[in-house]
Amino acid sequence: MSRFSELLLAGCLIAAAAGASADSSFPGVGRPATPSEVKAWDIDVRPDFKGLPPGKGSVDQGIELWEAKCTACHGSFGESNEVFTPLVGGTTKEDIETGRVGAYIRQDAPQRSTLMKVPTLSTLWDYINRAMPWNAPKSLSPDEVYAVLAYLLHLGEIVPADFTLSDKNIAEVQKRMPNRNGMTTKHGMWDIKGKPDVKNVACMKNCKTQITMGSSLPDYARDAHGNLADQNRVIGAVRGQQTSEGAGGGAAAPAPHPAMDLMKKSGCSGCHGIASKILGPSFRDIAKRYKDDKGAESQLIGRVKAGGSGTWGDAAMPPQAHVSDADTAALIKWILSGSPEN
């Protein structure tokens, strides 16, 4: 039987087994989901742990997995601020007792880490399971999710070093979440009939006697968003302000280097920043490393195609075989030339 008719047949079987819904008002539209289909997609875990698959993982197992799969972006201790805000930090033993993160009340937290915010442990299990590692979502087994979560909780001193997290004890651990009592739904912005909390009246005449300037943009920040002249129309009642030198005289902004687009299209930018390390080294660091290496160009083309690890660390680059030879060559040339942005 041809592959095609096999597929057709499989399709018919599903349709026949399913039949049309008895009281559907749209005969012929849609079909019942099979139990395996629902199982494949219905992966959510609720705060009452409905949906949580059975399994377990220890802090020790978590450390190992974390080093291999999470450290590159979140740091060995979940503290990294490089790819995302820190996952860990800012919570205390007292918070674990009270369920209210004190830093919010003392207002002494420079940043809000994940553990300072999240009230519900299910949230972390559900999210890591569906979305992490960021570059390979849904690749962890349930036991691996338990393990990395156990390690994360240990970093927050919520569980001890010899702890094994499982579906059996997760509800107990929930009772130690530092911000578990920190949420409120008492506000008017969820319910369809919710009432606003802030009130103004539409005064029309002599509403104020004095106008105080509260805040304005510091001069040094005026060009932080590029040349505003290039971000406005060239006709009409207004023009954009010239906020940086050079691009004056109506010249268009310099076009971005074509490799900028190519790098994004080819998926490199998920793991490499031009100047910042993500999972892989920054492109500028690569250029630095191979500055005096004449054979680097052809060598790196080969390495990108084949993927690999060990040169920069433990993290691996998957084979980039989906990128054409010409594109890979162009990218490497550009990287070795210091990745100019235009």
Place this chain on the structure above:
Amino acid sequence: MPQNTPRPGRIQRAPEGFLSPEQIRDVSAGRRDFLRTAFVSASMAVAGTSVARAADGDPAILTLPEHSTTLGRPVAERPYGAPSQFEAGLRRRESPGLTRVAGSSVSFSPLQGLFGIITPSGLHFERHHQGWHDIDPARHRLMINGLVKEARVYTMDDLMRLPSVSRIHFIECGANTGMEWGNVAVPTVQYSHGMLSCSEFTGVPLSVLLDDCGIDRKRAKFVLAEGADGSSMTRTISLDRALDDVLVAWGQNGEMLRPENGYPLRLVVPGVQGVSWVKWLRRIEVGDQPWATKDEAVHYIDLMPDGTHRQYTSIQECKSVITTPSGGQTLLDKGFHNITGLAWSGRGKVKRVDVSVDGGRNWRTARLETPVLSKALTRFNIDWVWDGSPAILQSRAMDETGYVQPTYAQLRAVRGTRSIYHNNAIQSWKLADSGDVSNVQVF
């Protein structure tokens, strides 16, 4: 300012089109008398003839341009049209330093240059949590499960056979204007308010699909929407709302959704912050409790002065902003100006917009342009003659519930300054006598 200059067309040219950087600095410094000389030399350059000729009139009229004297380009040269090359300034842009990686970032719509209420699809703001994909629609499925008589699966073919509706709605990220809670942080309306767009969406009401699956109306209280991307973004929506005006949409402004906006299927949750409008929608689950997903238990929670976080804040309350003149722009001239802007409310229609040019002392009511639709952007305009003295421009919207957009002082008195989300305060733009407009907060 040359008040009595004769005006063959428009005398005052775009500074950046004709002037050197030095001269532009002069404009910023408020020295405008050079404009006449600039015009003369510019017309010499263009026409390549004498000053006398320029005095005859506008070289744009006197010297026929190439487009009037040559054959133009053929039809269908660009099978999918693109904006004029002269519009290249208006594009989506990221705010430097706001996020760390482009796959989980934001690009802002250039509100400073848009007209009317519809955002061109290519300029719709973007927010992705794990990058975007261009999904093969033939392989896309929507599943509905949970508290329904029968869990069902729909292909795009199925969904697009159903009775569809088309509705115009705004979408605003809950974090729009979030950088400005504590103080002024960004220069232009693109970055202060540009996580805002408005489109005509076409799709099937979610209520139709829930009925098709036989929703258990006794037990069902909430639905969960889930995306098909790597992040499989999930958000809880109350059943009241799900049955009210939520759409499962494939159309946007007459064509299919753009990939960055969820092609081929997204949820449209009118009046509610953008994060709930799940893109690449693959599943709806019906349940009896909220899910507290990552983007409703770690993010999109509003930090209050007492240290609690408000969870499930969803409604985008009434808000407005003047888009021209706005921060980072320069008025070319004194005299007549049309102040224009956008107003919207997640609770219904905009009823009225008032505009102040004196920092909120006195207000005049602006014209609302039609259509004025529920949970859609509404365009307002008001005439103004600028006398060249400094001014502070503000707009204040009121919606059909009678709610009036608050001042910063009122908003902060209740919610403090540490939240990221749901900043709907009145925006102030300071106009200097040089014509430069900048972002300020006044009390």
